[in-house]
Amino acid sequence: MTAPVLELDEVSFAHRGSGAPAVADVSLSVAAGRSLALVGESGAGKTTLLRLLLGLARPTEGAVRFDGEALRLGDRQLMRRFRRSAQCVFQDPYSSLDPRRRVGSIVAEPLRSLGLATRRTAPPRVAAALERVGLPADAAERYPHEFSGGQRQRVAIARATVCDPRVLLADEPVSALDVTTRVTVVDLLNELKREHGLTLVMVSHDLSVVASLCERTAVLEHGRIVEEGDTGQVLGAPAHPYTARLVASVPRLPGPRG
Template sequence: MTPVLELNSASFAYRGQTAPVVEDISFAVEPGHSLALVGESGAGKTTLLRLLLGLARATSGTVRFDGDELKPRDREQMRRFRRSVQCVFQDPYSSLDPRRRVGSIVSAPLRSLGIDSRSTAGPKVTDALERVGLPADAAERYPHEFSGGQRQRIAIARATVCDPRVLLADEPVSALDVTTRVKVVDLLHELKQKQGLTLVMVSHDLSVVASLCERTAVLERGRIVEQGETGQVLGAPAHPYTRRLVESVPRLPA
């Protein structure tokens, strides 16, 4: 099966800097499967998401989409890519424009990709909101009228309204309280199961990783030090750095 997204020996360094942020990264994500990127802050996880989104170009190596090298200057390829790959960002407060109504926010991908106009996007917006557990009348309200968990549901509705094949999620629940976090994780799991979404997720929360992702890649200082089935990586880590990550998870006393 051809991977939907793939990095082949990809490295990235900012202009004027010799030390790469990420170096010699290789992994592949097959359609309908899920991958977690874990590691400490500064390990390069968000940079990898930027490479996968086409927001940054690899200094060396390649990023592939459906087997073809991703070329940001290829307008036709990027049009297909943008319709197929969407992202949910970390902060549900800063990722939604407070000046726009929720319906306008959620319909933005439909309009920007030429799928629907403002006048015809209504039914898909309603479906997307209902799919994430929000009433249709939420479309007429503003982001500040919602809680943090509800805002993240709006962000997920926006990311899934055009029925993408791949969802990239950058710490999608880290800004939420524990109860709301569980609800959003359940929602992502449901969308993954019902829509066959491919999921690539950055997370510090190993319990979220264990519940959502089949495979895990562990990053340390811009390099993958271990990757494989999530149960194996987190249950019997082979690399000392992975073991330290697992051991750092707080546990309730017996």
């Protein structure tokens, strides 16, 4: 069995001044090159888990491990290595890109901040990242407002993958897009997974996107995992009543009337 690249070991997290924990006793792992979805209603703890996996918050209890080593937010060298390996795509392509900067500068940001490229060596890597997500090289000279929502999310994905990370964490990556554009972005993420061996952890409330992208699914209710397993099994034959309610709540088009 492939060793986990990311792991949550009995993790709990409580916001300061809050009584109930946002996340309680969560243990999860995802192997290299595999994909995991975190699903549940608003307030279930999905985004909190993603922040913990990104090293943006410290667990109240338990540990977050990367390649078997516990993340220590105070260890700059360790966290710098982790940042080179794990990048994130955020929900809203309109607010996640700085409108005052050209796309080339936006996509090059991880290369500069992680010391992976110089001003001279960054442009070819930026061009390759833009080409990989289906955008022309001249997109680097344009501003975010010149692109559609789907194209902006492609820019965000190019920024997240320009430094060749091993892990991509995505927070509702298509929820702000129209239905047709969602399909193209989902296809792009599947292509990146397949061709580059990316490990994907995705937060989503859209179960159709989950079914299209993720091999495994963990269902959260009130900060606890109530069901976890193969996506087809979890969504097709849910074992927990909460999961069954989530699946039943998915809107379906009415059939034709005779």
